[in-house]
Amino acid sequence: MSNIEITLPDGSKQPVPSGVSPIDIAKSISPRLADAAIVARVDGELYDLTRPIEKDATVQILTSRDPESLQVYRHSTAHLLAAAVLELFPETKLGIGPPIESGFYYDFDRATPFTPEDLEKIEKKMWEIQKRHLPYERVYTRKEDGLRKYADAWMKCQLIDERAGEVFTEYTLGPQFIDFCRGPHVPDTSKIKAFKLLSIAGAYWKGDEHNKQLQRIYGTAFFTRQDLEDYLHRLEEAKRRDHRRLGKELELFTVNETVGSGLPLWLPKGATIRRLLEEYILERERASGYQHVYTPDLAKVDLYKRSGHWEHYHDDMFPLMDLETEQMVLRPMNCPHHILIYESKQRSYRDLPVRLAELGTMYRYERSGALSGLSRVRAMTLNDAHIFCTPDQIKEEFSSVMKLVERAYRDLGITRYTYRLSLRDKANTEKFVDNDEMWELGQRVLREAMDSLGLPYTEAPGEAAFYGPKLDIQLADVMGHEETYSTIQVDFHLPSQFALTYVGADGKEHRPVMIHRAVVSTMERMVAYLIELYAGAFPVWLAPVQAAVLPITDRQAEYARTIQQSLESAGIRVTVDERSEKVNFKIREAQLQKIPYMLVVGDREQQNGQVSVRHRKHGDQGVKTLESFLAEIRTLNDTKAVSE
RNA sequence: GCUGGCGUAGCUUAAGGUGGCAAAGCCCCUCCUUGGUAUGGAGGUAGACGCGGGUUCGAAGCCUGCCGCCAGCCCCA
Numbered sequence: 104m105s106n107i108e109i110t111l112p113d114g115s116k117q118p119v120p121s122g123v124s125p126i127d128i129a130k131s132i133s134p135r136l137a138d139a140a141i142v143a144r145v146d147g148e149l150y151d152l153t154r155p156i157e158k159d160a161t162v163q164i165l166t167s168r169d170p171e172s173l174q175v176y177r178h179s180t181a182h183l184l185a186a187a188v189l190e191l192f193p194e195t196k197l198g199i200g201p202p203i204e205s206g207f208y209y210d211f212d213r214a215t216p217f218t219p220e221d222l223e224k225i226e227k228k229m230w231e232i233q234k235r236h237l238p239y240e241r242v243y244t245r246k247e248d249g250l251r252k253y254a255d256a257w258m259k260c261q262l263i264d265e266r267a268g269e270v271f272t273e274y275t276l277g278p279q280f281i282d283f284c285r286g287p288h289v290p291d292t293s294k295i296k297a298f299k300l301l302s303i304a305g306a307y308w309k310g311d312e313h314n315k316q317l318q319r320i321y322g323t324a325f326f327t328r329q330d331l332e333d334y335l336h337r338l339e340e341a342k343r344r345d346h347r348r349l350g351k352e353l354e355l356f357t358v359n360e361t362v363g364s365g366l367p368l369w370l371p372k373g374a375t376i377r378r379l380l381e382e383y384i385l386e387r388e389r390a391s392g393y394q395h396v397y398t399p400d401l402a403k404v405d406l407y408k409r410s411g412h413w414e415h416y417h418d419d420m421f422p423l424m425d426l427e428t429e430q431m432v433l434r435p436m437n438c439p440h441h442i443l444i445y446e447s448k449q450r451s452y453r454d455l456p457v458r459l460a461e462l463g464t465m466y467r468y469e470r471s472g473a474l475s476g477l478s479r480v481r482a483m484t485l486n487d488a489h490i491f492c493t494p495d496q497i498k499e500e501f502s503s504v505m506k507l508v509e510r511a512y513r514d515l516g517i518t519r520y521t522y523r524l525s526l527r528d529k530a531n532t533e534k535f536v537d538n539d540e541m542w543e544l545g546q547r548v549l550r551e552a553m554d555s556l557g558l559p560y561t562e563a564p565g566e567a568a569f570y571g572p573k574l575d576i577q578l579a580d581v582m583g584h585e586e587t588y589s590t591i592q593v594d595f596h597l598p599s600q601f602a603l604t605y606v607g608a609d610g611k612e613h614r615p616v617m618i619h620r621a622v623v624s625t626m627e628r629m630v631a632y633l634i635e636l637y638a639g640a641f642p643v644w645l646a647p648v649q650a651a652v653l654p655i656t657d658r659q660a661e662y663a664r665t666i667q668q669s670l671e672s673a674g675i676r677v678t679v680d681e682r683s684e685k686v687n688f689k690i691r692e693a694q695l696q697k698i699p700y701m702l703v704v705g706d707r708e709q710q711n712g713q714v715s716v717r718h719r720k721h722g723d724q725g726v727k728t729l730e731s732f733l734a735e736i737r738t739l740n741d742t743k744a745v746s747e
Numbered sequence: 748g749c750u751g752g753c754g755u756a757g758c759u760u761a762a763g764g765u766g767g768c769a770a771a772g773c774c775c776c777u778c779c780u781u782g783g784u785a786u787g788g789a790g791g792u793a794g795a796c797g798c799g800g801g802u803u804c805g806a807a808g809c810c811u812g813c814c815g816c817c818a819g820c821c822c823c824a
Contacts, residue, residue, distance in 0.1 A: 305750025
């Protein structure tokens with residue numbers, strides 16, 4: 104047998120017989136490494152530990168410390184799930200079973216849906232199979248043989264037909280189970296130590312709603328029981344922070360069937376937070392050269408036909424209102440209105456950039472199943488603006504928007520976010536306007552802008568707006584799920600659609616470029632995010648109630664009210680709890696309402712014109728004069744302090 | 748919209764597999780208590796069990812159609 108040369112991560116090279124497997128190499132390095140090994144990287148490709156290496160290669164043994172390992176591990180667990188399902192329900196047809204961010208899933212086609220009880224049975228069966236310590240074995244099969252073998256598994260056949268080369272790989276799990284799969288996998292089921300099946304849901308074959316709907320089982324898997332438990336705890340924590348739950352408990356907003364789903368009602372406390380957010384961003388925009396405008400929530404459909412919304416965005420709009428003389432629509436976006444403001448007079452290059460901003464309310468006909476609390480609604484108010492500028496100004500405008508975003512995030516205490524460049528899907532001309540030149544230009548401009556700011560981003564094809572590419576800023580929630588909040592879009596399409604112009608230095612008409620941007624997203628979505636970010640315990644500057652005055656007995660009621668008045672006239676949001684209850688009780692209530700400061704006042708405080716300050720997190724802060732407390736809370740307010 | 752689960756007082760939940768007067772805690776109201784840093788005591792109001800139709804002597808429970816909520820698919824600020 105011939106020798107090959109492998110290179111290890113430390114750069115050392117060693118000759119080994121051809122056909123050696125990564126696990127052999129691991130063993131030769133150290134038994135501990137062999138034990139910890141999950142998978143290997145051979146010349147950049149992930150290999151099963153048992154897969155022979157036939158030629159000179161760079162080899163790296165991956166353990167649970169490498170992120171790819173968890174993917175492989177979960178993928179193997181998904182196979183274990185499929186094997187268990189087939190043992191229990193042999194008539195089931197297999198779909199696909201990939202690892203995902205938070206675990207894995209497997210799609211099944213089966214006449215009767217799985218029940219929660221089935222889930223338990225399946226999980227038990229998985230453990231049973233796990234204990235057999237079955238190997239995951241890589242098998243090579245010729246395409247035609249494969250098609251024959253999987254003849255009664257329609258989804259597998261389809262996959263093999265579409266994806267398989269002349270020879271493809273399959274993985275067995277014990278004598279019964281075999282699955283068309285690229286791999287790699289862990290060596291055997293004994294490696295799998297901690298997993299849990301979480302939920303059942305419908306999912307369309309290949310994600311297309313025209314296709315058959317399958318039964319998807321979600322689960323998660325970790326290397327250790329501890330990691331699994333931590334994850335489950337985080338799930339609990341996420342539930343605890345759920346803005347829908349806190350929105351009810353803290354009386355922030357409500358939804359009412361009679362109003363309609365996706366149409367939340369803002370209660371006084373929630374409205375206070377929203378108002379503070381609105382005032383905040385309007386102020387920042389004023390300081391950044393924006394002009395605020397007001398435009399109506401509806402328009403004749405002609406406006407949206409001209410902009411292209413009607414053609415490309417129709418499905419997301421509420422149906423037409425057919426009036427006697429005209430047809431109206433509720434606006435799904437604000438841009439056309441702002442465009443008409445730009446167009447309302449002749450513009451000179453000296454006027455540019457024109458930055459028109461509005462807290463614009465818009466309406467989107469989200470499908471009922473997509474609605475959720477405050478974060479997915481049908482009526483929403485966007486912190487919207489449209490910048491009309493010359494091509495030369497794009498870069499600077501872009502970077503000043505980014506600055507605005509970063510400033511806002513800092514003041515709101517938002518730290519977990521990533522940048523995503525959303526591009527069009529060229530094939531989808533129904534969703535995206537068909538104009539290669541403009542798309543190329545827009546995408547190039549955005550890339551250059553990001554690169555010159557030195558900011559890292561990922562690219563997402565098919566996520567663009569219908570009129571152009573966008574730079575989305577994705578915020579991560581407690582569970583790490585990302586969602587678009589801020590967005591900056593460079594648009595060459597709408598200005599040409601509306602034949603916008605400005606008069607240049609040369610006295611001739613030129614076409615401006617439009618930048619669509621939203622900094623703090625919609626009020627609905629941002630408040631939902633903030634509720635979850637702070638678990639309802641808002642920083643002082645955003646707290647709907649900043650201080651609760653708690654008189655110890657009725658004797659201090661009058662004094663308590665004067666404290667309230669002094670603070671309120673200084674702009675602090677204060678309540679007084681005058682109920683005939685003990686302080687303990689009042690403190691508990693204020694605590695549950697997550698009010699930052701409790702001001703306990705008894706006879707002593709009254710005599711000395713003081714308040715006894717209790718902080719929701721740090722407890723008793725001792726006695727202070729009203730003035731010094733006021734100075735303290737004012738500082739927090741003015742500096743928009745987010746930590747406590 | 749689709750698949751699955753769910754829908755009981757303002758809120759959180761119980762009973763509900765075998766159809767026969769619907770429970771509790773919190774909230775709220777009244778009274779007692781005036782108490783110093785997480786719930787003082789007593790009493791009270793409150794629900795024809797999401798809505799409509801059906802089966803039945805009788806339905807919260809069974810059947811059926813809607814509506815809404817939750818998870819996911821799809822979509823997305």
